[in-house]
Amino acid sequence: MTLKVSKHCISSIIRRYSANSNSTSCQPGGPINYAGPMFQKTEQLKSENFPPVQRNFYKKPLLLHQGYMQWLYDHEGRKYLDLFGGIVTVSVGHCHPKVxxxxxxxxxxxxxxxxxxxxxxxxxxxxxxxxxxxxxxxxxxxxxxxxxxxxxxxxxxxxxxxxxxxxxxxxxxxxxxxxxxxxxxxxxxxxxxxxxxxxxxxxxxxxxxxxxxxxxxxxxxxxxxxxxxxxxxxxxxxxxxxxxxxxxxxxxxxxxxxxxxxxxxxxxxxxxxxxxxxxxxxxxxxxxxxxxxxxxxxxxxxxxxxxxxxxxxxxxxxxxxxxxxxxxxxxxxxxxxxxxxxxxxxxxxxxxxxxxxxxxxxxxxxxxxxxxxENLQENCKVTGKYFVEQLMQLQKVYPVIGDVRGKGLMLGVELVVPGTKDPLNASDVVDIMEKTKDFGILLGRGGRYSNVLRIKPPMCIKKEDVDFAVSVLDQALKEFMKTYKSD
Structure with a gap:
């Protein structure tokens, strides 16, 4: 099997993928202009009116206002491939037309x-x-x-x-x-x-x-x-x-x-x-x-x-x-x-x-x-198998991947200190996830040591989405390993 990772830079991957998927990645009529409170206002409201136990998931928080199928959009119009499905909750796709x-x-x-x-x-x-x-x-x-x-x-x-x-x-x-x-x-x-x-x-x-x-x-x-x-x-x-x-x-x-x-x-x-x-x-x-x-x-x-x-x-x-x-x-x-x-x-x-x-x-x-x-159970089986196979290929390239596991579209990638089973430091995991977010995919995080990337997308994702996700992970891990080796 060949790893489906583009040889081009990640920005080219994102532009090409976005162009190819525009026809199916937004609601009829296209993306909606954001009309909610300014980002700075949400920061103030969160600080003053929400309990501190509800922590930010990313260093630079996301302000999301629109979703369609496997896609989410932030207040600036950026599009993200959702690989966490609202914590394994969005099963058939955001704002599915029939629902x-x-x-x-x-x-x-x-x-x-x-x-x-x-x-x-x-x-x-x-x-x-x-x-x-x-x-x-x-x-x-x-x-x-x-x-x-x-x-x-x-x-x-x-x-x-x-x-x-x-x-x-x-x-x-x-x-x-x-x-x-x-x-x-x-x-x-x-x-x-x-x-x-x-x-x-x-x-x-x-x-x-x-x-x-x-x-x-x-x-x-x-x-x-x-x-x-x-x-x-x-x-x-x-x-x-x-x-x-x-x-x-x-x-x-x-x-x-x-x-x-x-x-x-x-x-x-x-x-x-x-x-x-x-x-x-x-x-x-x-x-x-x-x-x-x-x-x-x-x-x-x-x-x-x-x-x-x-x-x-x-x-x-x-x-x-x-x-x-x-x-x-x-x-x-x-x-x-x-x-x-x-x-x-x-x-x-x-x-x-x-x-x-x-x-x-x-x-x-x-x-x-x-x-x-829409035969989504079968899609979970077929696309999930393909996803695992691609992640296993990444594992061969990056020793920071200690384990790839899962079944269907319920997958996990456990990150470790290269050459050991010691869990990768949580701050390093956060850095990797911040990179993947900036490149256009949203992942979950879990495990006893918060070192496992949780992949549980809407069950409607396709192989081309997997290819994009694996390309992003490849680039994020490549950049991380360069920094990690120099520490």
Whole structure:
């Protein structure tokens, strides 16, 4: 394979790419002139009226005001290829015409009623959603965010099992409410306050940084890893550690649940050794617990081979939580479970003011239709494979790339001190991301050491977008390595 990187300078790449993509990269009628507050005014308002914990993502912050499909535009009219999708949230594309049209039509009819009444959109959406769910996963709670979905899943697990202990994996992220800070095991999100009792975190089975390594469900493997034809041989070692964790942390009555993402998102696209989740589910069942699959980032076809990430692991969860891509950016989330588990919730009253909102359900229904009509799951598979292959070629050129991983259009590039596995200094990662932003692509950042470039674009991107992105990464890393070598 040949790396698809232009021999021309990056400015020429950007000009040529922009010219070739202008016809499809902006809304009908072209880019809109910015009419909001001046950049300096936003700086003042942010400083005086927003909490300081909401930090700037870039050294020179972006003021974005328009988006279309895989593109975003800033207040000066600059165009950016969005490879982070609003933190893995824009699934079918910014301002997708079909979703926009559906929302506009619904805006004229009904905005809000709450779920205490019936409205047609909630039924139309739920019917389409459960058609995507396997087995007995047919009962849907509609809520507003991934945090809220996971909080409700904890409640359901405790009510159904009568147990109270919840297990998640180290370095996981499941939300940052006061309760979910117990489930989340990422230090950068843990505040110095007590969390509810009953949460514990099992060893993370990480093929790149884990003590036993392992092979994963990706065309890119850790250098020197095993290459098992079925379940990875290391999965049993990690499962042994999980059982030790259960024995030492869970009362004899058993657990309420184990939570796991199919691929860890905030932690930098960490995949588990093949077979781990299947065995983890079997183990938690032996201790009377439910298995909850957090599909907030991995659902809706993003991993390519399957609509839900858990299907890649050949498991049937008891509860599935989902958000982000479910509404393509409209605030929306869901918990899907079985009727048997839902019946345990019937011991008191429950309602959700905004869950099942007609606008949210309109967006969700349109998103599901677009995914099918535009074959976006297949695009994730094909374009994602091509993306990984190109990133693997970059890895051969730049020793600062320690690992390339992921599946479909959920990818990660872990940056390291060349010649080691030591994480690259966070300030260096920020410098690289600043360069890629200035060259016209937007990436995410994650991992325990904030050294992983997170690539989770709208699922509509094409191979030419990948070529552009890889060209930009090539140039950014080339410039970084020149400076790094001279330090």
């Amino acid at each position: 926009v049209a559906a929302m506009q039509e619904q805006l004229k009819k009904l905005w809000h009623t709450t779920s205490i009444y019936r409205n047609p959109k909630i039924y139309e959406f739920v019917e389409k959603l459960v058609a995507k769910m396997p087995g007995k996963l047919k009962v849907v709670y509609l809520v507003n965010s991934g945090t809220e979905a996971n909080d409700l899943a904890v409640l359901l697990a405790k009510l159904y099992t009568g147990n109270h202990n919840i297990i998640s994996l180290q370095d996981s992220y499941h939300g940052c409410s006061s309760a979910m800070l117990g489930l989340t095991s990422t230090q950068s999100y843990r505040l110095p306050t007590p969390v509810p009792a009953g949460y514990s975190h099992a060893m993370l089975p990480d093929p790149f940084r884990g003590i036993w390594g392992g092979c994963r469900d990706s065309i890119s493997q850790v250098p020197g890893s095993c290459s098992c034809s079925g379940d990875c041989i290391t999965s049993d070692k990690y499962i042994h550690q999980l059982e030790e964790h259960v024995i030492n942390n869970i009362p004899i009555s058993g657990a309420a649940a184990m939570f796991a993402e199919s691929i860890q998102g905030v932690n930098g696209t960490v995949q588990f050794p093949k077979g781990y989740l299947k065995k983890a589910q079997q183990l938690i069942k032996e201790y009377n617990g439910l298995f909850v699959s957090d599909e907030v980032q991995t659902g809706f076809g993003r991993t390519g081979d399957a609509f839900w990430g858990f299907e890649n692991h050949e498991i049937m969860p008891d509860i599935v939580t989902m958000a982000k891509g479910i509404g393509n950016g409209f605030p929306m989330a869901a918990v899907v479970t079985t009727m048997e588990i839902a019946e345990a919730h019937n011991k008191a009253a429950y309602f959700n003011t905004f869950g099942g909102n007609p606008l949210a359900c309109t967006a969700g229904k349109a998103v599901l239709e677009v995914i099918d009509e």
